[in-house]
Amino acid sequence: MDPKQDSDGFRPLDREGLVQRVARLLSKAIVTGQLSQGERLSESVVARQLGVSRAPVREAARLLENSGLVTYLPNRGFFVRSMSARELGNLYEFRLVIESAAVRRLIRDGLGESEAKLIGQIEEMRRVAGPGFDMLTQVEADMQFHRLICAGSGNPKFLNTFEQIAMESELTIMMIGRLYDDAQRLAETHVPILDALLRHDEAEAVEALRYHIEVARDLVVEQFRKMEDEQD
Amino acid sequence: MDPKQDSDGFRPLDREGLVQRVARLLSKAIVTGQLSQGERLSESVVARQLGVSRAPVREAARLLENSGLVTYLPNRGFFVRSMSARELGNLYEFRLVIESAAVRRLIRDGLGESEAKLIGQIEEMRRVAGPGFDMLTQVEADMQFHRLICAGSGNPKFLNTFEQIAMESELTIMMIGRLYDDAQRLAETHVPILDALLRHDEAEAVEALRYHIEVARDLVVEQFRKMEDEQD
DNA sequence: GATTTGGCGATTGTCGACAATTTACTTGAC
DNA sequence: GTCAAGTAAATTGTCGACAATCGCCAAATC
CATH class of the missing domain: 1.20.120.530 (GntR ligand-binding domain-like)
Structure with a gap:
């Protein structure tokens, strides 16, 4: 049995986590303008819409915060980043x-x-x-x-x-x-x-x-x- | 383990979130070498030691990941960053x-x-x-x-x-x-x-x-x- | 004897519920 | 009519529990 060649195409498994999937959907929604800037990102609402719990939504939002797509205010939640x-x-x-x-x-x-x-x-x-x-x-x-x-x-x-x-x-x-x-x-x-x-x-x-x-x-x-x- | 480490020069804001407090403790532990590089950061263990649940620990670890202090491997957890x-x-x-x-x-x-x-x-x-x-x-x-x-x-x-x-x-x-x-x-x-x-x-x-x-x-x-x- | 395979323990991934906090509204006084 | 305080609704913060996944080790097979 020869092991799989780990040349350039070394990713047979597309199994990406739930968090990444949520993050991708959110980022696409933001970039394409489906979510207008300054808009609130309610964890509960997003979670309900996507049929998942709040935990992965929260983590995904934190990822997007690093990318500068959303801002986070303590005890206030996530908002779509608005730019001056x-x-x-x-x-x-x-x-x-x-x-x-x-x-x-x-x-x-x-x-x-x-x-x-x-x-x-x-x-x-x-x-x-x-x-x-x-x-x-x-x-x-x-x-x-x-x-x-x-x-x-x-x-x-x-x-x-x-x-x-x-x-x-x-x-x-x-x-x-x-x-x-x-x-x-x-x-x-x-x-x-x-x-x-x-x-x-x-x-x-x-x-x-x-x-x-x-x-x-x-x-x-x-x-x-x-x-x-x-x-x- | 030392019970209290309030002696650092930061403002003792009680309004500071639990996540930030955990993140600070962890980062201090890493920087001071209490946690050696490459070491695993078990969410459960840290949570138990600090007397909190896993959720804030997890978020704190994600913060530290952005600072480059820990690395995260999917389904494996967090590890103290090792540097070449x-x-x-x-x-x-x-x-x-x-x-x-x-x-x-x-x-x-x-x-x-x-x-x-x-x-x-x-x-x-x-x-x-x-x-x-x-x-x-x-x-x-x-x-x-x-x-x-x-x-x-x-x-x-x-x-x-x-x-x-x-x-x-x-x-x-x-x-x-x-x-x-x-x-x-x-x-x-x-x-x-x-x-x-x-x-x-x-x-x-x-x-x-x-x-x-x-x-x-x-x-x-x-x-x-x-x-x-x-x-x- | 080396390799594979199956199960076991441990850890992360996700979830729903409860507590704490903020926001909005209502009520009351001036 | 305006402002303030108190209260109710909604949202985030945190928690403990369950499910999915990974690494390890023993047993089985060639």
Whole structure:
């Protein structure tokens, strides 16, 4: 009997716990806007709706708190995270710091197998950039590119931190609603980053990353401010 | 087991939740080495020892997981985090990235009330640097200086991220055991950081921070490697 | 004798109920 | 009519119990 090859595809069992399933449902509901920001997340209500007890719901909510999707107030409960324009700016500043560091290490250590992955991800982004694909798909393809950078950096802390704020970033983008028109253009601003990475040009890669993130930030913040004005 | 440990310098807020109290006790037990690394944290045992049920213990452990003090394996439970020399290096690299960014923003926005706090913290570090103070006090005074930098940066994400890895840093330092001899010297390497901050010299402040963190890293890693060799 | 398989003990996963706390409402006084 | 206090409803905080799962060890098989 030869044991199962533990190559790359080493996950035959999809048995994910109840907590993860609840967390995924909740996060999807939040990101897709089914739950509006500031809304209360009643443990009892969610538990009843999903047909489970409060315990796994509570743990799932705690997980989402780490991802910044919900906030928790003692003796008050969980609420869908609401973002101000200021917090949004802070989020993008933070992303720039983390990803810049990841880019530096990635270049210093050599890209390795990340090279092919990044190139492939650019292709993927172009593929889903056109109409016919929903925004969630486009956003996730975008995030995946940045995730690959952090994953390849060699320091797991960069990836961990990125994962924590990735959901938050998705949330803000989905909140905006229609970044759709600019999906194609935004996708192309990833190319200079990749080019610089392939040339092992550290300064240029960081600069391209800075430009890309600041463009995205300005786009999001601008739309966000418009929405705020409309609601006032 | 000691009945009461009310002697720590925190506010005895009765309004503090049971979860936080458990989390604090556990983290203290881990940092002070009462719980050795790799050791299992049985929910039932901890709950029985503290006279509470498993629910708050479980939540507290989840909190500690975010701080990197324990790791969680599905259907297996919680274990006290064990660190390799490699992870330790990654931790300090990460700290350098976060704190450098915080320093830059701190200078750009102006120090404000952080100035007095930082100066006062240097005094505090000198006060507890000598003999007669236990290492935990010295380490916490050190961490508080860095915490103040992140707190004053204007971007709460820097502080949040710092808090997540602060415990982890304390853990590694306490693991080493006796950084004691160098407490005085290490304390003084904070001074150049403060000086540069007061002069609003961004480049110099970052450089001083880099030097300080790398000195600390080398000290810890070196001692850590010695310990590893002894155990082999 | 080595490997597999079945059962046993222990631990985590989940649940429903009760206690503590907060919020909203009602009632009363000014 | 407004504000305050008291009370009731709803929600979170905590608990003990039961079910599902994992690791270990002995027995059985080749």
